Amino acid sequence: MTATIQSVSEVCRAAAEAAAEVAVLPTQTKNRVLLAMADAVERHAEPIMKANADDVAAARAAGVSSTLCDRLTLNERRMAGLSSAIRTIAGLPDPVGAIVTGWTRPNGILIQQVREPLGVVAVIYEARPNVTGEVAALCVKTGNCAVLRGSSMAMATNRAVMAALQEGIAEVDEMPAAAVQLVDDPSRDAALELMRAKGYIDLLVPRGGPELIASVEANATVPTVIDGAGNCHVYIDTAADRRIATDVAINAKTSRPSVCNAMETLLVHRDLAHDWLPGVLDELAALGVRIKGDETVRRHWPRAEEATETDWETEYLDLVLAVRVVDDAEAAIRHIRRYGSANAEAIVTADIQTARRFTQLVDAGSVFVNTSTRYSDGGEFGYGVEIGVSTQKLHARGPMGLAALTTVKNVVWGSGQIRIV
Incomplete structure (x- = not known):
């Protein structure tokens, strides 16, 4: 299932439907998917870099700044870094199901705080096509579905990266194709629709300049974590x-x-x-x-x-x-x-x-x-990569790795206790 022939709402609906299935996949299955994704990215390195060269050439012809062109560029070292990062994530401990803490009340009830996936994570990002693979990998590891919307500047590269990722996903029957999708519409209307996909999107992370951040702050009706400026x-x-x-x-x-x-x-x-x-x-x-x-x-x-x-x-x-x-x-x-x-x-x-x-x-x-x-980087912090760098205080702060893509559920174990008052 790809986003190329689907509207934003169809992409989000498909992700939400797949989320329950993805959330309960065992660690071994998720790791097999990640390794298959990394292998596919390496197999497709040549077409990805060719697509990227076309994007970079178009950006330069359009007068895009050297800074943004640098962010857009995927050279051999960065391609190797992407596949390596996906493999690193496969080797990290799975946070899903981890018991954060637990305690027993005087009445014998055991309370445990257990990590579980958020559900559907959407990212709107500009210029950096490596984000396509990195966010997909973080979401797969944490049992989340990913909805990715890049900018028009990197569209050819993002499509090529997504084709490789979905080829890898298809090698593991247990993983739904809708677990990782690319919104193939770079328009502002598509971004606004994603920001307002309440009921489908559980977390939206915008990664871009002040204009994108301001738009998210003004228009989003879904939960957001702001990946803000770096002054x-x-x-x-x-x-x-x-x-x-x-x-x-x-x-x-x-x-x-x-x-x-x-x-x-x-x-x-x-x-x-x-x-x-x-x-x-x-x-x-x-x-x-x-x-x-x-x-x-x-x-x-x-x-x-x-x-x-x-x-x-x-x-x-x-x-x-x-x-x-x-x-x-x-x-x-x-x-x-x-x-x-x-x-x-x-x-x-x-x-x-x-x-x-x-x-x-x-x-x-x-x-x-x-x-x-x-x-200040997820890779340098030992997270493999990051979904973004949160400049706010809820629910995550600083570079966001696997744990930031989970929430905590209170699981309470009893042996017949009932509350009297």
């Missing part, structure tokens, strides 16, 4: 090891600037403005980073452009960096609380008390001490 900061404290500070700052900005866990603002303690800051800015500039700084930054490193209020608010997703000198960690925390997006924030310091206060007061899904924000 991430790194604060270099006066007690920082300077070598670590340099390494973290350069990695957080330049290792892959187009992703949401890249550093967008560097905050530096005033004590380091004279002798450490110019050197690291020299290194960043040599790597192609455009520097925007406040007055103190520009005084110590005159090549910096003037930073405006907008720069503190901006997720560049590019080799552009805002830099501000602050008086202390408290000032850095205030800046992050005002401008941060609750995604990933970092401090570099050898002062454990300062580090602890930073981790307590900074409002973010992930807070890093003496390491790069680039580790």
